[in-house]
Each structure stands twice: as structure tokens, then as C-alpha cells.
Amino acid sequence: MTANLAALLVIPLLLGTISYLFPAPRLLQTLTVAGGLASLILAGSLIGLGGTGRISAAGGLLYADPLSVLLLLTVALVYATSAIFAVGYLKGEEHAPGFHNYVRNFYVLLNFFAFSMLLVPATDNLGLMWVAVELTTIVSALMVGMEGTGAALEAAWKYMLIASAGLALALVGVVLLYASGTGILGTAYELNWTRLLEISGNLEGDTVRLAFVFAIIGFGTKAGLVPMHTWLPDAHSEGPTPVSALLSGALLADAMYAIFRFYSITIQAVGPEFPQMLLLIFGLASLILAGFFVLIQRNFKRLLAYSSIEHMGILAVGVAFGTPLALYGVTLHILTHAATKSMAFFGAGSILRKLGTRETAKVHGLIHLIPATAVLFLITSLALSGLPPFGVFRSEFLILAGGFSRAGAWFVPAALLLVLVNLAFLGLFRYANRMVMGEPPEGTKPGEVSKWMVAAMVLDLVFVLGLGLWVPDSLSILLRGAASVIGGGS
Amino acid sequence: MVALEAAGSLAAVLVILMQFGLLRSQAIHGQTSLYAFESLFVGAFSLVVGLVTGKLDLYLLAAVTVVAKVLLVPAIILYLTRDLDEHVEVEVPLTVGVGSSLLAALVFTGIAYAATLRLPLPGALLPQSVFSIGLAVVLIGFFFMITRPNLISQLIGLLTVENGIFLATIAVAPGLPLLVGLLILFDVLMAALVFGILVRLLAVQGSTITTTPLRRLKG
Numbered sequence: 001m002t003a004n005l006a007a008l009l010v011i012p013l014l015l016g017t018i019s020y021l022f023p024a025p026r027l028l029q030t031l032t033v034a035g036g037l038a039s040l041i042l043a044g045s046l047i048g049l050g051g052t053g054r055i056s057a058a059g060g061l062l063y064a065d066p067l068s069v070l071l072l073l074t075v076a077l078v079y080a081t082s083a084i085f086a087v088g089y090l091k092g093e094e095h096a097p098g099f100h101n102y103v104r105n106f107y108v109l110l111n112f113f114a115f116s117m118l119l120v121p122a123t124d125n126l127g128l129m130w131v132a133v134e135l136t137t138i139v140s141a142l143m144v145g146m147e148g149t150g151a152a153l154e155a156a157w158k159y160m161l162i163a164s165a166g167l168a169l170a171l172v173g174v175v176l177l178y179a180s181g182t183g184i185l186g187t188a189y190e191l192n193w194t195r196l197l198e199i200s201g202n203l204e205g206d207t208v209r210l211a212f213v214f215a216i217i218g219f220g221t222k223a224g225l226v227p228m229h230t231w232l233p234d235a236h237s238e239g240p241t242p243v244s245a246l247l248s249g250a251l252l253a254d255a256m257y258a259i260f261r262f263y264s265i266t267i268q269a270v271g272p273e274f275p276q277m278l279l280l281i282f283g284l285a286s287l288i289l290a291g292f293f294v295l296i297q298r299n300f301k302r303l304l305a306y307s308s309i310e311h312m313g314i315l316a317v318g319v320a321f322g323t324p325l326a327l328y329g330v331t332l333h334i335l336t337h338a339a340t341k342s343m344a345f346f347g348a349g350s351i352l353r354k355l356g357t358r359e360t361a362k363v364h365g366l367i368h369l370i371p372a373t374a375v376l377f378l379i380t381s382l383a384l385s386g387l388p389p390f391g392v393f394r395s396e397f398l399i400l401a402g403g404f405s406r407a408g409a410w411f412v413p414a415a416l417l418l419v420l421v422n423l424a425f426l427g428l429f430r431y432a433n434r435m436v437m438g439e440p441p442e443g444t445k446p447g448e449v450s451k452w453m454v455a456a457m458v459l460d461l462v463f464v465l466g467l468g469l470w471v472p473d474s475l476s477i478l479l480r481g482a483a484s485v486i487g488g489g490s
Numbered sequence: 491m492v493a494l495e496a497a498g499s500l501a502a503v504l505v506i507l508m509q510f511g512l513l514r515s516q517a518i519h520g521q522t523s524l525y526a527f528e529s530l531f532v533g534a535f536s537l538v539v540g541l542v543t544g545k546l547d548l549y550l551l552a553a554v555t556v557v558a559k560v561l562l563v564p565a566i567i568l569y570l571t572r573d574l575d576e577h578v579e580v581e582v583p584l585t586v587g588v589g590s591s592l593l594a595a596l597v598f599t600g601i602a603y604a605a606t607l608r609l610p611l612p613g614a615l616l617p618q619s620v621f622s623i624g625l626a627v628v629l630i631g632f633f634f635m636i637t638r639p640n641l642i643s644q645l646i647g648l649l650t651v652e653n654g655i656f657l658a659t660i661a662v663a664p665g666l667p668l669l670v671g672l673l674i675l676f677d678v679l680m681a682a683l684v685f686g687i688l689v690r691l692l693a694v695q696g697s698t699i700t701t702t703p704l705r706r707l708k709g
Contacts, residue, residue, distance in 0.1 A: 127668035131675055138679050142686045153691045154707055157641075160683045164648055165632065167679075168655045171672065172625070175659045178666050179611045187665035204610045234707040 001049065002057050005064050008042045008072060009118055011035045012079070016111035023104035025094075029087045032107055036080035039114070043069070043076035047474050051481030060124030060192040066481030070331055071121035071257050074338045077463065078249040079114040081456045082242040085346050086110065088450030089241055089353070105146065106240070113139040113246060120254040126191045126261075130167075130174050133222060133258060136251055137163045144239040144247075155234035162231040166221025173214030173262065180207035180269070193261055197488070200268035208269040215262040216278055223255035224309045225316060226286040233293075236305035237358065241349025244301065248308045248345060249338035256315050256334070263319060264488045276320040280413055283316030287420040294427035299358045301348050303431060304341065307384060310424050311337045317417055318399040319486060321410065326402025327483035329395050336391030336467050340383045343460035347377030350453045355441065360431050365440030370448050374436045376457040381432030383464050385425035391467030396421060494542050495616055501535040502620045505657055506599070509630045509650060513591040516582050518571055521646050522564045525653075529559035532653045539616065539664050547670040548660070555656070558677055563649065566684070570692060571642060586637040595630045602626035616661055624658025627651075645688065652676060 015035045019028050046069045049055065055064040064072070086106070093099055116135035123129055141163065145156030178191050180203040189195070196203070221228035236244045259279075266275040290310035297303040311333070318330035350373045355363055366374035383390035400421075403414030440446075448454055471479070508528035515521045533555035540548030586594070602625035611618060628651050635647030656673055663669060 125668070127666065127672055131668075131672060134675060134679055138682045141683055145687050145690065148690065148694075150694050151707060153687060153694055156687045157691055158707070160687055161635065161644060161648055164679065164683070165635070165651060168628065168651050168676075171655055171676070172628075172658055174672075175663045175666065175669075179662045182663075182665070183610070188667060189665075190667060207609055207611060210605070210609060238707070 001046065001053075001055050001064075002062070004042050004045050005055055005062060005072075005122060006057075008039055008046075008076070009062075009115065009122060011039055011042075012111045012115035012118065016108055016115060019104060019107035019111055023100065023107075025090070025100070025103045028103065028107040029090070032083040032111060033080075033087065035111070036076070036083035036114075039076040039118070040073075040080040043073040046072060047478050049478065049481075050474075051477045051484070053481075056124060056194075059190065060194065061128060062122060063124030063192075063194075064122060065485055066478050067257070067260070067331070067485040068121040069478060070334060070482045071253060072118060074253050074335050075114065075117045075121075075250040077335075077460075078246055078338050078342045079117075081342055081346070081459050082110070082245050084459065085245070085349070085453055085456035086242045088452030088454075088456070089349060091450050091452070092353075102146070106143075109139050109143045109146070110242065110246075113143065113243075117246070117250050117254050121257055124192045124194055126174055126177065126193060126196075129258060129261075130171060133170070133219070133254065134167055136254065137167060137222070140235075140239075140243065140247060140251060143243045144235045146240060146243075147238070149238075152238045155231075155238035159231040159235040162228070163222060166218045166228060168218070169214050169221070170218025170258070173211045173218055176207055176211035176214060177262070177265070180204040180211060193265070196265050197268065200265050200488075203265070203269040205270045208266055209274055212262050212266040212275055213278065216259055216282060219255045219258040219262075220282060223252050223259065223312050224286070225282045225312060226289045226309065229286065229289075229309050232309060233302045233305040236308065236345075237299060237301035241345055241352065244304075244349070245342035245345040248305065249342040252308055252312055253334050253338055256312060259316075260319065260486045264486055268488045272322055276322055279316045280320035283313045283318075283320060284413060284416060286310065286313030286316065287417065291420045291423040291427070294424050297427070297431075298360055300360045300363070300431065300435070301345070301352070301358050303360070303428070304344050304348055307344075307424060307428060308337075308341055310420075311341070314396065314399060314417065314421070317413060318402070321399065321403040321406055321414070322487070323402040323406055324483060324487065325405060326399050327486050328479055329398025329400075329402055330486065331479040331482040332467065332471070333392070333395035333399060336395045336464070339460050339463035339467070340380055340390070340392050343376070343380040343457050343464055344384055346453060346457050346460070347373055347380055350449050351377070351435070353449045353453075355444065360435060362441065363435045364438040366436045369440045369444055369446050371446075372448055372454050373457070376454070376461065378432055378436045379461065380457070380464065381428050383468075385428045386421055387425070389465070389468045391464055394468050394471075491542070494538055498535055498538040498542070498616045499620065501531045501538060502623045502657060502661075504531040505535070505653065506623050506627055506630075509627045509654075510592065510595055512634060512646070512650065513595055513630070514588045516584065518582065518640075518642050519568070521582070521643060522567050525646050525649055526560050526564040528650060528653055529555055529563075532656050533560065535620075535657060536660055539660050542616070543664050545664065548664065551660075551670045551673060554674055554677070558681075559649070559653075563680075567642060567645070570689065582638055582640045582643050584637060585639060591633070591637065594633055595626075598629035598633060599626040602629055611662055618661075620661035621658050624654045624656075624661060627654030627657060630654075641688065641691065645684065649680065652680065 631651035
């Protein structure tokens, strides 16, 4: 198991280095697809860790518990599908000036991006985790600005300023959490989750509270929680499509993961009311704002970006509910959202390539133009809006059921969640329907953009649909373990 | 020991004074040199804490801070802005005037003190007010970034936020094993992003450094 975990981190690191040294486009595409799939298999093998297993090596620098494995699986899935999609994405650009250079930068950054995102959940050390989140920022901001257009650079600048500000606050959170333990562990100790959890009852309560506030604002900036979300729609819509998928499916999940880790310690130290209330406020704010922005979007990549904000809101609210059922739903939702949203971005990216526009109004009749992509795009839109029989429906249903099962005033946020989820459904479904049906724009020829793009979406579909129909026992056990980790069980 | 504590507090106070000064400076060069001085005091603070704790890596941090932030970064900023128009040089537009900015900064300082002064922080070696000062610097830095619609000023704002974080973290957790690594990596982040994005942004925009053209993406 430890070897698998280490290999999972080494693969993208190695590929990133190779991409720098031997920048032959065909080689890099093949290797990265192989590496992505290998990561997915390795992450899948870690499911065997079960509900209570732990991996710990090198003094906790390398670590995995069920929650980590869930995140590793999520990131690896999006990494693999993005690598496949990227082959199609780069096709047809071969003769553009500077293509060679672009491909090299693209694959160096893509692989390092995957590495940094896999590192976030794979360590017990809180400081190292912060470093990993920081690495994701460096790499992804550079990728967002890669296209070199004014809009892309503007998005990258905005992302960089806001995300760095968020990271700065997150660092204060990390340091405060450290300070809360110095009374017991002395002024110099290794900052490990497991260590802090053991003594969580004796941490300085007020300091932990403040640390949690900093963590939720700091990492919440990376997770796109309202009102720290303003960079997100820009970065997600202006970056290259494989990057949009990685940002939305994997990076946001990583940032939420960091918040969950803080949460698990905070509830042990100061009780559930304070952290749950904060998560509820940020979560509902995200749901409300994103729900309305989904309704009025005219750019379909931005539409998907706002939908991501909404889904991060759902995760936050789900954790705020705090019941085992809701937490189980949250863990499943991380996975289903990643699969569904990356699939949606792949569809959007194919459409963008085909028609050269991000404007929803200019896209119609896709079913006649790119039938396979159109059908898959429609499916993923339905799945994303939370319709059965797809995975997102199952996870949202579990979160809602968990919320309603809590007595008293918790009925109100649960009902609100139900309404807002349906609002987003309306927005998504309306646009998707219009884009897929009708007559195609004049002067366009039918034909898929690339088989690779379709293949990436089909691989995602296995998860999007599969997790809706059936959650395998081994995965279910893992998810239950992950839910109990979020809830503060050691 | 008492003398060292006093020196540490003095350095922290000088840092926040520079931050206040930043709010009334309207020229890129002025802002850059204020930032350089601020970084110098952060370096001095790190040195003092190093002397108190006897930790070698804090000396290292002080040295890195002086080389990178007092010398290199300001030099780079001056280099990047060498071709700019004279009038841009003289005046950075303000969306909030100097007087109101200073008042706001006072309020932020008050908030930072109120939020943290009674916090139990057993690991802190220096007077706890240093942590509050660090947070105040962060808040003022954010305010500065928001109210100065100019690329270079926004960058300087972010860099001063980083200075505030340095101050706060060193004050609270000088014993944290990874601390120095974390802080230096933060510098690397800034450098990578500045070279990767700012330089290209300046190239695309031509000679203008106001953020007014950055209005395409919204909603």
C-alpha cells in the first residue's frame, strides 16, 4: 500500500520532468495518458485500505486514511480523463506558431499540477499540505494564463492576486492551529493531523476557533466559496479546457478537503456548533449566489464554473448538517461531482473547439453536428442538475436526507438546499436543451472534433452513471470511513 | 532579553508605520521604497527572534528577506516600470482618498487588536501585540490592493500582505519546524507568478499599468 501511494506521487512528478527534458508532442501525449490511467488504477488499489486503514511513512510526511484515498481517487480520475481529452484538444493546432513550445509548457504544467493536487491529501503534515496547496496555485495560475490572450492573462492575474491572499490567510490558520497545541506539546513539535486529533480535547479553544475562521476563509478562497469566489468563473472559463476540468473537479475538492481537516479537529476541540454554523453560512451564500448566476449566464464555460461554486456550497452545507448520512453523502458527492463536472467541461471544450464560441446563444443544433458529444453533454447536464439515475442525484439525495433527519431548526437550511438545487437545475437544463436541439448554425459541417475527446467523456460516464446505479461495497466502506474522518473520528 | 524584546517590538511597530505610509504614497517609486524599508524591518524582526530563540534558520530567513525583498524585488519592480509614462509615475489613482484610507487603516488595526490581543498563545515569545500588528498589516494590505487600481500597486499590496504574514507567523510559532521553509516558498510563489503573469500582462497591455482595461471578465 505504501508503495502504491508513493508511486502515485512519483508518476506525475516523473512525467513532468520528462515533459521538460524530451518535449516531443506525440511522446508526451502517450506517456501522460498512460500515466493518468496508471494513477487511476493505483488510486483504485488504495480503496483496499477499507474504512479504518491508515498508511503512514517518513514521520507522517506520506500518509493516507480513507478521506485521503477518496481525494486521491478523485484527483486521479480527473487527471486521467484530462490527459485523454488533452490529446484531442491539441489536435488541429500542430501548425500553429509556437506549438512545440506550447505543448512542452502544457505537459510540464499539467503533470506538475496533477502532482501537487495528489500531494495535498497524501500527507499527515499540515505544513506540507499548505505547501502543496500553494504549489497548485503556482502551477494552475500559469496554466490559466497560458493562452496568452488579454482575457486569459486578466483571469490569471485576478486568480493569482486573490488566491495568494487566500493562501496567506490559510497560513495564519495553520500557524494558529499549531499555536493552540503548544501549551501541551511544547513549542517545537511536528504539525501532524493525527497528533493534533489525539490531543484535540486539550487544545486552546479560542485559538482553534480563530484558526478555523482563517482556514475557512483562506482555503475557502481556493474552493470558491462565496464571497471569495470572484476569481473562479474567470479562471475556469479562460483556461484551456483540460485545466478547467482539473480546476473544477479536482482542485476545488482539494481545497474543501483542507477545510474538512480543520473542521475535524475544530469539532473535537470546541464542539460542533461553531464550525457547523460557519460552514452553513458560507455554504448557503455560495448556493444562493451561484444559483442565480447560473440562471443568467450567457457563456457556457462560466455557467459550469458557477455550477461548481454551487456544488462546493452543497458540500459545505452537507458537512454542516453533520449527521453520518449527510457526511457519507458529502464524500460520495466529491467523487460524483468531479466526474460529472469534468465531463461537462470536456463537452463544453469540444463545443468551443467546434464552433469557436463560448456564447450559449450562438450554439444550437449540436445533435446534428457532433451527435456523440451532444448526447454526452446533455447527459452530463442532466446529471449535474441532480436528476436520477446519475451519481450526483444519489449523493445530493443522501445529503438532503441527512439534513432533514436532524431535528429542530435544521429543517430550514435543508429545505433551502432543496429549493436552490432545483433552481440550478432549471438554469442548467434550459441552456443544455437549447444548445443540443434545433438547427445547427449555418456553414458548419457535421463531424466530431476528436475521438479522444469523446473517449474522455465516456470514461467519465462510467463513473457518472455507475455511481448512480450502484456503489460497490468496497467503495462504500471506504466512503463510510472517510465520513467518519470528517466527523472527527481518528 | 528585555532589550531584545524591545527591539522586536520596535521592528514590528516600524513595519506597520511603513504600511500606513504606503496609504499616502501615490507614486510607484515611493511605494516601492516604502515596501523595501518595510521588508528591511521584517528582516530585522526575524533576526531578533533568531537571537531570542537561538534558531539558526531564522537568521537564514532574515538574510533571505533582505536579499530578496529589500534588494531584488524592488529592483525588479523599478526595472519593469522603467518605460512608463511620466504621469503614471507621479500619480497612482486612488478610489479612496488618503484621509479616509488612513482612518480605515486605524479601524483595521483596532479590529486586529480586538480579535487577537486576548488570545491564549502559549508558544509566543515576544509580546503578543506583534501578532496583532502582523494581522493589522495584512488587513491594511488588502485594503490597499482593493483601493489602488494599478497593477504595480496591487502587487506591492500583496507583497506587504506577505510581510504581515511573516511578522504574524514568526511571532506566534517561531518553533514550528517547517516555518522557514513555508515562508520562503511563499516568496517563490510570488516570484513565479510575477514573472509568469505580470510580465506578460504588461506586454499585452503595452505601456499602461492601470487596471481599468481589466474589466472584461465579470458577472
